[in-house]
Amino acid sequence: MTPDPAPPMIPAHDLGGASRFRCAPVDPDDDAPPDAFGQQVDALRQILARRGLMSVDELRRAIESLPEAEYHALTYYERWLRAIAMLMAEKGVVHP
Amino acid sequence: MHAASPESQALLARLTAALIAKGVTTDAEIAAQIASTNRASPEIGARMVARAWTDPDYRALMLRDGSAAAEAMGVSMAGMPPLGVLADTPGLHHVVVCTLCSCYPRAVLGYPPGWFKSSSYRARMVRDPRAVLAEWGTVLPAEVALRVVDSTADYRWMVLPERPAGTEGWDAAQLAAIVTRDALVGVSLPQP
Amino acid sequence: MSPGTQVRVKADFPETRGPCHIRTPHYLRGRLGVVERHLGDFPNPEDLAFARPAARVPLFHVRFDQPSLWQEGAAGDALLVEIFAHWLEPV
Numbered sequence: 001m002t003p004d005p006a007p008p009m010i011p012a013h014d015l016g017g018a019s020r021f022r023c024a025p026v027d028p029d030d031d032a033p034p035d036a037f038g039q040q041v042d043a044l045r046q047i048l049a050r051r052g053l054m055s056v057d058e059l060r061r062a063i064e065s066l067p068e069a070e071y072h073a074l075t076y077y078e079r080w081l082r083a084i085a086m087l088m089a090e091k092g093v094v095h096p
Numbered sequence: 097m098h099a100a101s102p103e104s105q106a107l108l109a110r111l112t113a114a115l116i117a118k119g120v121t122t123d124a125e126i127a128a129q130i131a132s133t134n135r136a137s138p139e140i141g142a143r144m145v146a147r148a149w150t151d152p153d154y155r156a157l158m159l160r161d162g163s164a165a166a167e168a169m170g171v172s173m174a175g176m177p178p179l180g181v182l183a184d185t186p187g188l189h190h191v192v193v194c195t196l197c198s199c200y201p202r203a204v205l206g207y208p209p210g211w212f213k214s215s216s217y218r219a220r221m222v223r224d225p226r227a228v229l230a231e232w233g234t235v236l237p238a239e240v241a242l243r244v245v246d247s248t249a250d251y252r253w254m255v256l257p258e259r260p261a262g263t264e265g266w267d268a269a270q271l272a273a274i275v276t277r278d279a280l281v282g283v284s285l286p287q288p
Numbered sequence: 289m290s291p292g293t294q295v296r297v298k299a300d301f302p303e304t305r306g307p308c309h310i311r312t313p314h315y316l317r318g319r320l321g322v323v324e325r326h327l328g329d330f331p332n333p334e335d336l337a338f339a340r341p342a343a344r345v346p347l348f349h350v351r352f353d354q355p356s357l358w359q360e361g362a363a364g365d366a367l368l369v370e371i372f373a374h375w376l377e378p379v
Contacts, residue, residue: 008301008314016195016246016315017358021219026231028278031209033134037100040108042207043129047121050175060197061309061337076198076213078104085111094114178328190368195313222315222367223358241364244354248311249347249370250330 012068013060038077044084054087062086136171137206138277141254144169144204145280146271149259158256159183166204176203180251182243182282184258189240191229191282192255193221194247201252205280212281222246232283255282262288289348293323294379297350297371309337312375319357320379321350324368332372346373 015021034042048054062083063071071079089096100108115121144165148155158165162179173179179201182190194200195218200208211217220228225244229236236242245253257279263271278284289295299318302308311333327349331342347370354365 008304010314011303013196014314015215015218016313017223018215018219021216022223024216024219026211026214026217026220026228028211028232028283030211030214031277033207035099037105037108039130039133040112040126042133043126044112044115044121046129046133047125048115051120053120055336055339057309057333057336058339060333063197064309065307072215074104075098075100076210078100081100081104081108081111085107088111088115093118093120094111180327195315196311222313224361225354225365226362238362241366242354242362243351243365244367246313246367246369248313249327249333249372251327251370 012071041077141204141280142272142275145275180253183256192253199247201254295376321352324349
């Protein structure tokens with residue numbers, strides 16, 4: 001009998017049920033508002049969306065393309081920033 | 097998590113400068129956007145819940161059309177994703193997660209907290225939700241079923257919790273004060 | 289797909305065939321659920337993510353029994369997840 005194919009690799013961002021985090025605590029006190037860096041990245045995303053230069057779907061796709069190690073090493077807004085920069089270069093809005 | 101690295105700070109500065117030089121945005125617009133985003137807060141969601149607890153017509157509107165219910169509280173939902181409202185019942189409690197990223201009803205709750213965006217919350221909430229609620233000290237009775245809502249598409253979800261006993265005769269402000277951000281996500285219950 | 293319809297999430301893995309953007313979580317691929325309701329029709333995010341023309345696709349809220357998904361968890365607990373029509377097949 002041919003063996004079942006190996007289950008496909010789950011992308012880094014698709015975290016539902018991920019065994020790696022089964023015992024990782026959740027910190028209810030981790031709720032500070034974004035710092036200045038985060039607020040600025042967040043604002044840029046909204047402005048670029050409003051200008052029609054980037055959709056939330058494109059942003060997600062770009063974040064999902066980050067290598068797994070980078071995905072987990074970067075902070076939330078650092079991921080956003082890299083994705084935004086990637087997309088703006090991809091679309092020729094800015095030079096990389 | 098750590099603060100943004102110097103490399104990231106430099107990237108942000110370079111990107112911002114390039115976008116401004118290209119005429120895509122301005123410093124003033126960025127500042128205005130930051131200020132506007134900061135005005136959204138969980139107090140809006142709390143006022144919606146308080147109103148639903150005392151006004152059956154508003155509750156019906158919330159469940160029929162969450163975005164219209166937000167608009168009725170003065171929130172502009174133009175260009176925003178549709179708002180979905182998850183109504184708890186005595187036998188059913190809802191809690192929201194976005195396992196794939198961090199979808200969150202920002203228009204009525206403000207910025208999502210770090211824990212909501214964390215890998216541990218996103219991974220564990222769909223698999224072991226009662227243990228995650230326990231991290232908040234939230235223990236549901238066995239006879240209350242839990243429904244974990246994974247935001248995977250266009251809707252942004254908030255919870256409409258049950259009005260707790262001991263709040264009879266309270267006014268809208270008193271009621272809103274016990275509807276915390278955590279209760280609107282569903283990780284805790286309003287406590288009188 | 290009316291409320292109460294039993295459905296299976298397709299056991300498909302487009303990620304293995306090339307760059308894509310999928311909003312159907314892996315933990316649900318191939319799993320059984322029940323349609324709770326039709327949420328509306330929305331442009332396909334799989335196309336929006338690459339700035340391609342995106343057809344509107346029906347979006348459903350689908351309920352999955354928690355203990356059946358994970359072989360653990362409290363009886364009566366469930367997940368409710370937005371799934372696009374093209375990821376669902378009737379059982």
